[in-house]
Amino acid sequence: MVSWNNPDTLESWKKLGTLKDSVDLKAVMSGEGGADRVKNYSIPMPAGMTYNYAAKEVDDTVIDALAALADEQELIGKYEELLGGAVINTGEKRLVLHQLCRGQQAGDVMADGVNKREFYLSQQKRVAEFAEKVHNGQIVNEKGEKFTTVVQIGIGGSDLGPRAMYLALENWAKKNGFFKMNAEFISNVDPDDASAVLGKVDVAKSIFILVSKSGTTLETLTNESFVKDALTKQGLDPAKHMIAVTSETSPLAGNSGYLDAFFMDDYIGGRYSTSSAVGGAVLSLAFGADVFARFLDGAAAEDKLALEKDIRKNPALMDALIGVYERNVLGYGTTAVLPYSQALSRFPAHLQQLDMESNGKSVNRFGAAIDYKTGPVIFGEPGTNGQHSFYQLLHQGTDIIPLQFVGFRKSQIENDVVIEDSTSQQKLCANVAAQIVAFALGKDDEDKNKNFEGKRPSSIIAGDQLTPEALGALLAHFENKVMFQGFVWNINSFDQEGVQLGKKLAKKVLAHDTDGALKAYSDLLNI
Structure with a gap:
């Protein structure tokens, strides 16, 4: 059994606090020493990706102190208990099982008299079979026509993760022959949202996924009524155009108003639900169940890697602990997520919910007030767009904001062009490299308006190409990072009373x- 303690009661926490400002980022990233750091401060990830933290304000002394904190706070032991079915969500007295959705090789977990591993696998299989029937024309609209569009109706975790994943793989699927159906998303209760989506799809050839675990989410049910009204006005039977993703106990389960229903449960929080039928249904319909399975394989590989006890071989753990150091020792209250990939345009929005809804807490997991900082503010935008937006503040503002870059050596398309001796993708990657060094080293100038102080810390996850496996691993990396940070801070990262x-x-x-x-x-x- 592990012990749950506030970090400020631990000797390793106190030791970490003595290391503030012990690393001069500008100095260690200069010259050949900087080149050596880039080579040495790097951890392999699944799907050919790498987590590189050379441009962070850490050295071996700081890393050793972080490793000691991980050991004293029993972070890997707590993760193992979570995977084994412990009641980690203390606020709601629930297990936390989202990793089990993609852990096909994981052990069985029993809850409520049900083998949850078998339950989640059975739902994956049902979703795959349904998607195949839609694709091959066994399930069609009232006129016998194949569905060409899938529209997901949901909000929060029922929208942000699945939407981000769909957009991330849309071009890849089109270029590689996996694209099956166009997907759209309705989330905002603002009628302009639903109206805009319905105005650009062929409603008669659209299949709608209503996603609500409780079956009572106000915004989602309101948008469902909006969609049903549009179907009825075209003389269509809504029951032949809608499926539900919900819990087995919700009013949507077994309801004749839907073609079918696929199930999740209370052990999977909304922001962690992309690996379940919440993401599985729309992604399987859009790209095929095999692509969704590849996505799950990438996530499962990262989940397995996150069990590594050596911090220098565990990218999610290292990322999490450096983030704790930046938040609690260096005093940085914000983190920017900067994917240099247009496919990841909505990934920062998903991470905003994942991180801030999980770790935006001021009491510990037992409900006692705490007096140390917890989750940072998360924001972001794809590069290079962000460079022409808020990078001015990142480079020369009064606050230092740690940065998390994501970049890929290859694009998702094949028809890139060479302009001025380099392709568009090379120009994109050149900007990533330039920004990391510019943030770290800055530039001295007698004109203070043109002076860059530097010493702005960053990390990068770099990969070959954004594939389903890479995307799954990327998602799991950040989910596990958030989990480890919650464990350090002794808070419950799996409820959301604040909403x-x-x-x-x-x-x-x-x-x-x-x-x-x-x-x-x-x-x-x-x-």
């Missing part, structure tokens, strides 16, 4: 059960 209050007040507003400021704002918005 509930606003929902409850919104229901009061709609019921006209308001007074005071709530009534005044309701009147202002003419509700």
